[in-house]
Amino acid sequence: MFDSLSEKLQGTLAGVRQRGALTEDDINKAMREIRLALLEADVNFKVVKQFTSSVKERALGIEITKQLNPGQQVIKIVNEELTALMGGQSAGITFSPRPPTVILMAGLQGSGKTTATAKLAKLLSEQNGSSVAVAACDVYRPAAVDQLIKVGAQAGATVYERGTDADPVDIAGWALDQAKRDGKDVLIVDTSGRLHVDQALMAELANIKKRVRPHVVLLVVDAMTGQDAVNVAEQFAEVAQFDGVILSKLDGDARGGAALSVKAVTGKPILFASTGEKLGDFEKFHPDRMAQRILGM
Amino acid sequence: TLFEGDLDEETWERLEEALIYADVGAATTAQVVEELEREAEDGNLVGGEALSNRLAELLAQLARTGDDKIDLRPDPTVILVVGVNGTGKTTTIGKLAWHLRNTLQLQVVVGAADTFRAAAVEQLERWGERAGVDVVKGPEGSDPGAVAFDAIARGRERGADVIIIDTAGRLHTQTNLMDELTKVRRVISKQMPDAPHETLMTVDATTGQNGVRQAKLFGEAVGVTGIILTKLDGTAKGGIALAIANELNIPVKLIGIGEQLEDLRPFDPDDFAKALLTA
């Protein structure tokens, strides 16, 4: 679908080897290609600006070597910078010494929270042998509770639900009491989808957080998200101070620039990749693979 | 306004950024900027205010593709709703059914052909109750084509004016699931030669450049006749719908602006164009 950036850069910088040095003009041309590739991958344009200026700085220092042609050298820098930006502390879920470890899920409508709740429950119970419960705090979306009852059971988790008449904050608090009483290792709190600009629902999220004092707050972000990803991430970071991100729907062919945008503006790591509708389609996130994917390499 | 004073290099850069920021995408953005630059060079466009006006006009013109009305004359009108996961198919069907029934006093039957996702049928049933329309469902895990068939048969028996078929969300890259959708469409056409009369695809307004691929591949699989642009109540502008209209000639027909029954609107290219560039 996309010409690989690497090919384009080698084309752009083809004449350089004979001349023996990169000029500012060469670099600007290369930066234009990089900029376009990142924008086509949905990286936020402000993030792209910052990124290309740091790549440019390093590229200006390039010395032409025999081993790598200029195109390859620029690609190498882009790759390193991108991997550094995507990576950083490759943390996982840190368990509380005093169980239950409480994990709060948040995100926009339809991003994949409920599915990810069940996937994470399955992963933690299979890999760590934890006993996991999930709490149904979405009282708004029709049949959201039924959905969590089903996928929670498939994941082998206990589902704490009180239908749709109770208040989500109260359900969350009640579920935490249940989890303590039942001696659960982990409680994952599923919440309803909400827009980052919906003040009432964002306040509700803050209140759920206050009530259950989660050890980990996770933002679920759809890999197909465009430029708006930074607005969403900034608002959720402010209201819910999330610790990490689950990137969903990575099984498609979206380049997933949203991952870079979210990481760049919040500094929070992407912890898990959700790669399908089945509960097993869930894995640890690999920053280096994501960097390659964003670049179409 | 976004543009003031003389039209210079910086103006074109700002314009480009604004369009990219709205998810319009590189190709359509370049086309718009080139067109306006040419008009400015020819002396037909002078000053920021003229640019703003002409820009809104041009964007609306690009968004206005083909027939953006839903024709309800076929009796019954069959509408198939498709799209990638979580984009708003089921919710939109609830709102649309309610609108048809309450504003136009039409008889509506809805088919629950998402037999895959956990509680998808229950979700549609709740919407059916809210909208006051009948929902036809099959046993869990049953064939979606069979449910679509039943919904149309039952709809015709009951003299329904409109029959709307919900389908499971799927990524356009999942060949087997796309084939399944083609089969659903074929089942419908066999039963009623000119149906489905509309095949609407939901696109989430927050979607980035992948939206064009989605529309292209769903279009190839089932012949998409219109886009429903959902979740426009957030800060995302839905510019990808402009790229879809411009590059694939598929019109936007409806927009979703919330999660309540009344949060569905006809698409207005002029409003859309104006909103695209306001902060």
Ligand SMILES: Nc1nc2c(ncn2[C@@H]2O[C@H](COP(=O)(O)OP(=O)(O)OP(=O)(O)O)[C@@H](O)[C@H]2O)c(=O)[nH]1
């Ligand atoms: N292909 C694919 N589909 C996914 C993935 N994760 C979730 N989905 C699908 O996306 C749709 C929405 O998922 P949900 O888990 O219901 O999303 P949600 O965030 O809980 O939605 P709301 O509660 O309505 O805000 C469903 O059709 C899921 O099956 C994924 O990684 N890949």
Ligand SMILES: Nc1nc2c(ncn2[C@@H]2O[C@H](COP(=O)(O)OP(=O)(O)OP(=O)(O)O)[C@@H](O)[C@H]2O)c(=O)[nH]1
């Ligand atoms: N804010 C807002 N939310 C919406 C809108 N349309 C749908 N939603 C929400 O988006 C989420 C997903 O909607 P669904 O109708 O379940 O989407 P779907 O395409 O049927 O999902 P799958 O069947 O799982 O593929 C739900 O939480 C809806 O309430 C809209 O216009 N605005």
Ligand SMILES: [K+]
């Ligand atoms: K047009």
Ligand SMILES: [Mg+2]
């Ligand atoms: Mg949910």
Ligand SMILES: [Mg+2]
């Ligand atoms: Mg649905």
